[in-house]
Amino acid sequence: MTTSRVAAPDAAARRTRGTPLSERTFLAFLLLPGIVLLCAIVLYPLIRSLISAFFDENLLYPGMTFVGLQNIIGVLTTEFGPLLTQTLIFTVGATVAPFVIGLALALVLNQTFRGQRFLRGAFLIPWLIPGVVVSFLWMWIFDANYGVLNGILLSIGVIDSPIAWLFQTDTARVALIVAKTWNTFPWIMVMLLAALQTVPAELHEAAAMDGAGTVRRFFTVTWPHIRGVAGLVVLLEFIWNFQHFDTIFVLTGGGPAGTTNTFATEVYDTAFKGYDLGHAGALGILWMALLTILVVVYVWLSERGEKGARG
Amino acid sequence: MTTITATPITVLAEEAPPPGARRRRRRVRWGTWITLAVISLFGFAPVYWLLATSLTPSDQVFAFPPTLFPKEVTFSHYATVFGNEAIFVYFRNSVIVSVITAVLSVIVSMYMGYAFSKYRFAGRKSLMYFVLSSQMFPQALLLVTLYLVFAQFGLLNTYLALILSFTTFTLPLCVWMLKGFFDALPDDLIEAARIDGAGPWRIFHSIVLPLAAPGLVAAGLFAFVRGWNDFIFALTLAGPDRQTLPPGLVNTFISEASTSWPALMAASLVVSVPVCIAFILLQRFLVGGITAGAVKG
Numbered sequence: 001m002t003t004s005r006v007a008a009p010d011a012a013a014r015r016t017r018g019t020p021l022s023e024r025t026f027l028a029f030l031l032l033p034g035i036v037l038l039c040a041i042v043l044y045p046l047i048r049s050l051i052s053a054f055f056d057e058n059l060l061y062p063g064m065t066f067v068g069l070q071n072i073i074g075v076l077t078t079e080f081g082p083l084l085t086q087t088l089i090f091t092v093g094a095t096v097a098p099f100v101i102g103l104a105l106a107l108v109l110n111q112t113f114r115g116q117r118f119l120r121g122a123f124l125i126p127w128l129i130p131g132v133v134v135s136f137l138w139m140w141i142f143d144a145n146y147g148v149l150n151g152i153l154l155s156i157g158v159i160d161s162p163i164a165w166l167f168q169t170d171t172a173r174v175a176l177i178v179a180k181t182w183n184t185f186p187w188i189m190v191m192l193l194a195a196l197q198t199v200p201a202e203l204h205e206a207a208a209m210d211g212a213g214t215v216r217r218f219f220t221v222t223w224p225h226i227r228g229v230a231g232l233v234v235l236l237e238f239i240w241n242f243q244h245f246d247t248i249f250v251l252t253g254g255g256p257a258g259t260t261n262t263f264a265t266e267v268y269d270t271a272f273k274g275y276d277l278g279h280a281g282a283l284g285i286l287w288m289a290l291l292t293i294l295v296v297v298y299v300w301l302s303e304r305g306e307k308g309a310r311g
Numbered sequence: 312m313t314t315i316t317a318t319p320i321t322v323l324a325e326e327a328p329p330p331g332a333r334r335r336r337r338r339v340r341w342g343t344w345i346t347l348a349v350i351s352l353f354g355f356a357p358v359y360w361l362l363a364t365s366l367t368p369s370d371q372v373f374a375f376p377p378t379l380f381p382k383e384v385t386f387s388h389y390a391t392v393f394g395n396e397a398i399f400v401y402f403r404n405s406v407i408v409s410v411i412t413a414v415l416s417v418i419v420s421m422y423m424g425y426a427f428s429k430y431r432f433a434g435r436k437s438l439m440y441f442v443l444s445s446q447m448f449p450q451a452l453l454l455v456t457l458y459l460v461f462a463q464f465g466l467l468n469t470y471l472a473l474i475l476s477f478t479t480f481t482l483p484l485c486v487w488m489l490k491g492f493f494d495a496l497p498d499d500l501i502e503a504a505r506i507d508g509a510g511p512w513r514i515f516h517s518i519v520l521p522l523a524a525p526g527l528v529a530a531g532l533f534a535f536v537r538g539w540n541d542f543i544f545a546l547t548l549a550g551p552d553r554q555t556l557p558p559g560l561v562n563t564f565i566s567e568a569s570t571s572w573p574a575l576m577a578a579s580l581v582v583s584v585p586v587c588i589a590f591i592l593l594q595r596f597l598v599g600g601i602t603a604g605a606v607k608g
Contacts, residue, residue: 034423045456151376
């Protein structure tokens with residue numbers, strides 16, 4: 001299991017202090033390309049767009065005027081609340097649903113039965129399909145006029161008339177979560193299956209001998225072993241969904257009437273349709289603040305996990 | 312490296328079954344099959360529908376209610392896709408951009424990953440966490456400024472703009488994947504080479520790299536797939552001549568008035584195939600690497 005692999009002990013690894021000059025030059029050579037590239041294409045753009053938050057900057061006219069906190073206060077008093085709610089609805093839904101499905105599937109596929117190996121591979125398909133194709137596919141399934149979902153529901157009599165799934169507030173939200181869930185659950189299944197391999201079979205046998213039922217054994221034997229990985233997977237999924245763009249942009253474009261708009265689609269629209277960089281930067285700074293909290297928790301948890309693995 | 316192997320945990324208590332074990336075991340089996348059936352339906356029905364739609368004649372696709380099993384099978388939608396010259400341009404662009412992105416990401420991240428794995432230096436931890444967390448910066452936010460920067464340097468609508476911007480989300484995971492591979496290489500090996508008088512440059516290029524080849528291929532493949540799948544960066548930073556397949560498909564098949572669903576589904580399958588092949592070839596490394604990149608601190 002990967003989590004338990006321990007980093008090379010410090011003593012064995014080369015320390016820079018007291019090492020010959022050639023080693024130091026070599027180390028600089030190793031690190032520089034990566035650092036330069038990351039600063040140019042990640043750090044600089046990020047800082048630059050956050051700086052925009054304090055300026056009145058618009059792509060339609062040149063120059064930028066310092067406006068202080070005006071943009072940020074503007075965003076906080078208007079759209080921040082609804083955007084946060086909508087982002088959270090999507091994020092929570094698109095994290096919890098695939099986790100439940102992924103966990104159930106991992107538990108099932110961790111058992112031995114004929115075809116289990118094949119299924120482990122086949123279930124990866126929804127995850128392998130490019131995100132934009134996932135969006136096309138679900139757009140077609142949810143299509144109001146010719147969609148297969150309406151077709152099936154109508155023919156078995158669940159609904160009387162076709163539903164425009166992507167054009168009604170509640171159904172559009174659910175539709176987005178369903179599409180994203182379909183795309184994500186295999187990854188969670190893979191991660192949890194890897195964690196399940198670390199559960200010693202003897203523990204299960206012993207617990208079964210003692211008369212513990214399936215549910216009991218899950219909570220006393222299985223869960224403690226996979227809890228760490230499960231927690232990180234959920235957090236990582238949460239962080240990714242919190243900034244997810246593709247599915248929402250293609251399936252609903254933030255509609256109907258902006259009710260599925262999240263930080264990602266709103267920042268995109270503000271910058272590329274409204275050309276208002278100051279406003280987009282203000283949204284970005286608040287969005288980044290929330291993400292930073294999540295990332296700090298993630299780093300802290302994985303740090304703790306590594307320490308735990310080291311013993 | 313994580314390899315997924317079967318662990319039989321349901322074959323329990325062969326001798327001396329506790330009271331009620333048989334009944335319980337049957338219940339487990341039923342629960343298992345029902346869960347598997349429901350998830351299979353959710354997981355595979357859309358894939359079936361993708362395939363079925365792409366093979367159904369247009370007049371039947373737009374019949375309502377839809378026919379779950381096409382009465383006749385046609386390959387005309389695939390002919391439409393391959394007969395469209397724009398698709399070939401998008402395909403070519405996708406290949407060029409994804410391959411160069413993969414090569415660039417691997418070269419840069421193998422050096423960085425090696426430094427993280429085998430050297431201890433001041434600021435190592437901070438730098439590692441910066442790399443790790445840079446995959447969590449929102450793309451939509453980076454995109455706005457990348458657009459401005461590329462515009463400033465006249466790079467919009469070039470391959471270079473796409474390659475550089477794709478590297479933002481391939482590099483972090485590649486570095487972590489490769490660090491994992493280098494971690495697995497014994498330090499003694501490097502020590503022995505050093506005692507034999509090999510310099511650090513030589514040790515890395517003639518001893519370490521060949522051993523890490525599977526890791527390099529896996530990381531490259533991962534970067535290729537991410538580049539191949541990207542939508543938002545290509546949509547925004549590439550003009551019509553440099554557009555890759557994902558946004559290209561939207562331009563070609565989706566319009567306000569009508570969407571050619573069967574052709575779009577056929578094109579979607581065509582786009583998905585390279586990714587699936589790439590994955591099947593190196594499944595073992597990829598799953599392990601991604602697992603490591605996500606979970607290992």
